[in-house]
Amino acid sequence: MDYTLKKNKVMTSITSSSYAVHFNETAYLRLNEHLSNANYSKIFILVDENTHNFCLAPFMAEIHGDYDFEVIEIEPGEINKNIETCTQVWEVLSELDADRKSVLINVGGGVVTDLGGFVASTFKRGINFINVPTTLLSMVDASVGGKTGVDLGALKNQVGVINQPEMVLVVSSFLQTLEERQMQSGFAEMLKHGLIKDHSYWNELKALSSLDAIDQLIYHSVTIKNEVVLQDPTEQNIRKILNYGHTLGHAVESYFLESPKHELLLHGEAIAVGMILEGYISYKLTGLSKDELEDIKATFLSNYPKVSFSPEDIEAILKLLKFDKKNSHGNINFVLLNKIGKPEIDVKVSQELLVESFAYYKN
Structure with a gap:
């Protein structure tokens, strides 16, 4: 780009x-x-x-x-x-x-x-x-x-x-x-804003060949986030949608931060992985269509290098989920998508499906 x-x-x-x-x-x-x-x-x-x-x-x-x-x-x-x-x-x-x-x-x-x-x-x-x-x-x-x-x-x-x-x-x-890598990292959060709130914005962003209208794009993203925060300043409810891709994405980021055998991932690079993984879980649990799932995967893989995960990596990443800030009463709560632009909060996900999402990402 x-x-x-x-x-x-x-x-x-x-x-x-x-x-x-x-x-x-x-x-x-x-x-x-x-x-x-x-x-x-x-x-x-x-x-x-x-x-x-x-x-x-x-x-x-x-x-x-x-x-x-x-x-x-x-x-x-x-x-x-x-x-x-x-x-x-x-x-x-x-x-x-x-x-x-x-x-x-x-x-x-x-x-x-x-x-x-x-x-x-x-x-x-x-x-x-x-x-x-x-x-x-x-x-x-x-x-x-x-x-x-x-x-x-x-x-x-x-x-x-x-x-x-x-x-x-x-x-x-x-x-x-x-x-450019730092710009791409920020672009992942902008794509997230489209996924959780504005399908037309998602379509606009994924079609971009340049960021020469960056001011207007930043303004749109800040507006989306601000509207959500004003409804729920302390993240008791709707503000949780801003964490789409972050439950698994933060675990991936944390693992790569502490693992000596891996290069560090920037925040947006890790969240891009998380949005594909949680897109697959959305397809299995909350009604995201196969076409929209493939759209999400293709968009992120065209903008971010694919990350390699060994079985040991995946096991360690999933263990880190227990530290996610959205957890309560021992439950790991996910933000998933019913469709692009329509999220659902506080969804419980089985360990088997989490492992399955990495297989989808890999293949």
Whole structure:
């Protein structure tokens, strides 16, 4: 796919429960207004090594005013999204005299915004934070909805809170800093939005040969996620549909994160596997048609390399399912599809069918 980006478009801000998602030029305008009015004692900017090198300077150039900034850098990658990194950031905040009137601006991908949001939500029982997602994945997914947190070892997002930022700033020019593989990772979450909510959007995305209309596509995905989150902020019911592909996908991602014999999978690559697996289970349990199942499989396999699983891999992955956040009363709860655009939540799946889904993926 061609990842050449056209000039940013002006788009209306999307209002969520207690904050707004602002885009491109409007994002910087609203940020400057906010900083001018908020009277923060100190402004901290959390980055990782990549966003420090490629995103921090252009971001800072758009901030107008004389403020007391401190930049905190963490190591990049999911492997560093843990409580040890949080402790380091908390300690730096303390050493630099952060108080409850400080703000933390998280400039980075999902690791930075998830971890930074959690750090801010817990430091001195909570300081303000602003998310500036710089990857496609974090723009369409990680920075919307107030989920913050870190991994526990290789287990995804086991520790965290739901807490809303002051604002989210989506500036699509940051995407020019990304490798194609990172863009593809984010594209998987966009495809998911079509599968759970909008068949026509799914058809539009799978037919793309380029992402030159990326602003409108990001806007559509953020709108879909925001509509779901507004109905169910704390994921008691309908918000669970956003986890389609993630029950098995997160287990695959966690296994590859801790297995020395496998290369790491990016989040979107693992979720792509999960969406095929859970598509097959949907075909067997909840009425997804054979044609739609084959459509899902063909779309993901045309966009993502096929992953090889040994019987031992599959056994280990399935053991990780017991740590999924949607579980309750000892049951593993899946989000499945009745058809594309119509999901069903809290479906129980047998061990035999889980194993069978990997055989379908393999063949």
